[in-house]
Amino acid sequence: MLWFEEELNFEEDKSFILEETFKKNKELEKIAERVLNLEPIDFESALKLYREGDLFFLGELARKAKEKLHGKKYxxxxxxxxxxxxxxxxxxxxxxxxxxxxxxxxxxxxxxxxxxxxxxxxxxxxxxxxxxxxxxxxxxxxxxxxxxxxxxxxxxxxxxxxxxxxxxxxxxxxxxxxxxxxxxxxxxxxxxxxxxxxxxxxxxxxxxxxxxxxxxxxxxxxxxxxxxxxxxxxxxxxxxxxxxxxxxxxxxxxxxxxxxxxxxxxxxxxxxxxxxxxxxxxxxxxxxxxxxxxxxxxxxxxxxxxxxxxxxxxxxxxxxxxxxxxxxxxxxxxxxxxxxxxxxxxxxxxxxxxxxxxxxxxxxxxxxxx
CATH class of the missing domain: 3.20.20.70 (Aldolase class I)
Structure with a gap:
């Protein structure tokens, strides 16, 4: 168990930026679901995200993962x-x-x-x-x-x-x-x-x-x-x-x-x-x-x-x-x-x-x- 308490809900975490990528690449959608549930991803999945996910897709995914942990706190x-x-x-x-x-x-x-x-x-x-x-x-x-x-x-x-x-x-x-x-x-x-x-x-x-x-x-x-x-x-x-x-x-x-x-x-x-x-x-x-x-x-x-x-x-x-x-x-x-x-x-x-x-x-x- 990590240090967050917020209930995880992949469907609610989707956004326009993520949805547009998922339409083009279903493999990234499966990886993103694990990311948004704060689960570890393996080398191949991480490399695929890094290479195939565009700048805004990666940013949105990372921001949502950050907010699972810290909300709006910086x-x-x-x-x-x-x-x-x-x-x-x-x-x-x-x-x-x-x-x-x-x-x-x-x-x-x-x-x-x-x-x-x-x-x-x-x-x-x-x-x-x-x-x-x-x-x-x-x-x-x-x-x-x-x-x-x-x-x-x-x-x-x-x-x-x-x-x-x-x-x-x-x-x-x-x-x-x-x-x-x-x-x-x-x-x-x-x-x-x-x-x-x-x-x-x-x-x-x-x-x-x-x-x-x-x-x-x-x-x-x-x-x-x-x-x-x-x-x-x-x-x-x-x-x-x-x-x-x-x-x-x-x-x-x-x-x-x-x-x-x-x-x-x-x-x-x-x-x-x-x-x-x-x-x-x-x-x-x-x-x-x-x-x-x-x-x-x-x-x-x-x-x-x-x-x-x-x-x-x-x-x-x-x-x-x-x-x-x-x-x-x-x-x-x-x-x-x-x-x-x-x-x-x-x-x-x-x-x-x-x-x-x-x-x-x-x-x-x-x-x-x-």
Whole structure:
């Protein structure tokens, strides 16, 4: 049983857009019935929907699935991103944020500097912390950062360190992943961001980020976190060299893990940014592809509480549209985000809570502060 109470009725869920597609393709009608009953669909059915369902059909189907779970509610928080260092020991081709040790433009933030920044943010509810794998940073820095934030902000939600960073902490400390996570949780960690999953494809890992942990290692760390009651997010980086099949395989694998652990909180589809990296010859995903990926994510991930319209990567206007294509979470105020800023060469637009509320109400939604 999922977390919804509304009675499911396929006949009442039909709409003009769905009906017009069903007239042309009876196979899609059978698949859609399972989607609208929030039942899992298999690889072949998901791929068929993604390829044969047009943009508006997928959007309508995903929106109805979203409303089964959340009604007209759309979520956001008052948060701030902290990217504590851009120095990184691995060279992912899609990343224009990282610097090598000693390279011009590299930086590392002092913990006191981070605390000062957080204290300047009014009504803060969450801090989101990710960074590079800096060979010069000791293990104690990571633990102390969490502990000192928790001490200064007893009520704040601390979402910090991707599975890639947790693996790095295990390596530099000589501790197991479980031991690292236990220490972080004891220091005050609440949850883990979803970055570093990229695409669960060894072909793509070998081509674009061979030094990064494998999909199997990412999954192992996420499952370990879930076993310790540390929720995590999950991501998909799309719009580069991945195939349709690899997108669907990635989503179904996440659904299978969630069925086992119940530990994922939110899925974040990340649109590849072509600027400022060695893949800049690629065009990046179109708005059409972005909306289709968000829709198929909601459709496949029937056991994920939230699908995020990550406006930092999508842009505010497209992220607002994505809320009508199955997403229910608009992320938050962010304040600053250095990863996209350095790649795009332009600052992230700060969103106020009032502006987020306006954007949600404009599409007929009810803003809910987390």
């Amino acid at each position: 979520y956001y928080t008052i948060n701030r991103h902290i990217n504590y260092t851009n120095i990184c020991a691995i060279d992912c081709k899609f990343c224009g944020y990282h610097k090598r040790l000693g390279e011009e433009g590299g930086y590392t933030l002092e913990i006191d500097e981070i605390l000062k920044t957080l204290k300047e943010t009014p009504e803060l509810r969450e801090v989101h912390i990710v960074g590079g794998l800096n060979p010069k940073l000791p293990y104690e820095y990571y633990i102390d950062l969490i502990r000192k934030i928790r001490s200064a902000f007893p009520e704040i939600h601390i979402r910090a360190y991707t599975c890639v960073e947790i693996d790095w902490l295990s390596k530099i400390s000589g501790k197991s992943v479980k031991e690292v996570l236990e220490e972080l949780k004891s220091a005050g960690l609440n949850s883990i961001p979803g970055g570093g999953a990229e695409v669960f494809s060894e072909r793509i890992r070998t081509e674009l980020y061979p030094k990064k942990i494998s999909s199997e290692r990412w999954i192992e760390i996420a499952k370990t976190a879930h076993s310790l009651n540390i929720p995590t997010n999950a991501t998909l980086l799309f719009g580069h060299i991945e195939t349709d099949e690899e997108i669907i395989e990635h989503l179904i694998k996440l659904r299978e893990i969630q069925e086992e652990t119940k530990g994922f909180y939110c899925f974040v589809p990340l649109a590849f940014i072509p600027e400022g990296n060695s893949l800049s010859y690629l065009p990046g995903p179109s708005a059409h592809k972005i909306l289709k990926v968000i829709a198929i994510s909601r459709i496949i991930l029937n056991n994920f509480p939230h699908i995020k319209a990550y406006w930092v990567f999508l842009g505010v206007k497209l992220a607002q549209v994505a809320l009508l294509w199955g997403a229910d979470h608009f992320h938050g105020t962010v304040i600053e985000e250095k990863i996209s800023e350095l790649m795009k060469g332009e600052p992230v637009i700060r969103l106020s809570p009032l502006e987020i509320q306006r954007l949600i109400r404009e599409i007929g939604g009810e803003p809910v502060l987390l």
